[in-house]
Amino acid sequence: MKTVLITGANRGIGLEHARRFAMQGIEVFAAVRDPEQAQELQALVRAHKGRLTIVRYDAAQADAPAQVKQALDGRPVDLLLANAGASGDRSQTLGSLDMEDVLQLLRVNALAPLKLAEVLSDNVAGSQRKLIAIQSSQLGSIGNNHSGGRYAYRISKAALNMIARNLASDLGARGITVVALHPGWVKTRMGGAEAPIEVAQSVLNQQRLLERLTPADSGRFFNHDGTELPW
Ligand SMILES: NC(=O)c1ccc[n+]([C@@H]2O[C@H](COP(=O)([O-])OP(=O)(O)OC[C@H]3O[C@@H](n4cnc5c(N)ncnc54)[C@H](OP(=O)(O)O)[C@@H]3O)[C@@H](O)[C@H]2O)c1
Structure with a gap:
């Protein structure tokens, strides 16, 4: 792995990924x-x-994805880690739903990563590793949803899961592996202080998983510990 691009790299899980990759001598955008x-x-x-x-x-x-593409100036990207995401503080429970809030979270959490993957697919296809990892959430799993609530967030991450699966189909012919990830419930601003998993542990696990992924894993949804999650 020579070059990675990480969104949301200023804090939380994204920052720790940037730190670990840089420590390994990998070029980080x-x-x-x-x-x-x-x-x-x-x-x-x-x-x-x-x-x-x-x-x-x-x-x-x-226009954010196009600006990122320009900054890369044709550089191959071994790993595109679409990590940025928001939890949304509004429109999460029945009785409080505002469609504009839901649409805004859908834009940030799902449509933006899709556009970024589309715009940067040539950079990824031109790299050695050819990986796209989408930071999703277990809360986006339909199969695992037994508790309800969190409407805006769940909708945005379920859409993101479909995007990951669809990209895996469409980019497979170009040798690109696409996976959706769940980092666990992690102690960040989003996860909160009561979360059981430290950022360093989640990121270490995710990087170990990313290292061993092969094209046969494309289109799958992984927990940070490498176990597979239902869509
Ligand atoms: N922590 C958990 O337990 C947990 C569980 C499941 C999934 N996840 C997912 O993991 C990813 C990282 O979350 P985290 O726990 O590290 O949360 P975090 O500490 O709250 O960090 C979120 C990151 O996303 C960025 N972001 C939010 N809205 C953005 C926007 N409009 N444009 C660009 N960047 C934006 C933030 O940037 P700013 O500083 O500019 O806001 C920040 O860098 C997210 O996709 C989240 O959904 C987290």
Whole structure:
């Protein structure tokens, strides 16, 4: 693996992925909404001179994927890790649903990664590893949904799962492997302090999994520990 591109790399799971990949000498493109505020990432850039590049990426903006493509300037991308996501604080329970909130979360969590994968598919196809990993959530699993609620988030991640599966079909002919991931319930701003899994553990597990993926795994949905999840 020579080059990876990670969205949402300024904090939480995305930042830890950037840190671990940079430590391994891998070139990291860290796509973040607000580069000026990404202080931990800026410190990483200073610590790993030349190995980390910060790229502006706001998933709510339609032209964001094209801007990322431009910043890559034709570089092959071994791993596109579409990690950025929001949990949405509104429209999660019956009785409080506002369609605009739901659509906004769908745009950020599902449509933006789809467009990014479409726009960067040539960069990935031109790389050695040819991997696209979509940071989904178990809450997007229809088969595993026995508790209800979380409407906007679940809808956006279920759509994202369909996108991962569809991309796997459409990009397989170009040698690209596409998987959906669940990082576990992780101690981040999104996961909250009561989450049982540390960021470092989830990311270590995910990177071990990413290392051993083959084209035969394309179109599958994996927990961080490598077990398969139902769609
Ligand atoms: N933590 C968990 O337990 C858990 C469980 C299942 C799935 N996940 C998934 O894992 C991924 C990472 O989550 P996390 O736990 O690391 O959460 P986090 O600490 O809240 O980080 C979320 C990241 O996504 C970025 N982001 C949000 N909206 C964005 C937008 N419009 N444009 C660009 N970037 C945006 C954030 O950037 P800003 O700083 O600019 O907001 C931040 O970098 C998400 O896709 C999440 O759904 C997490």
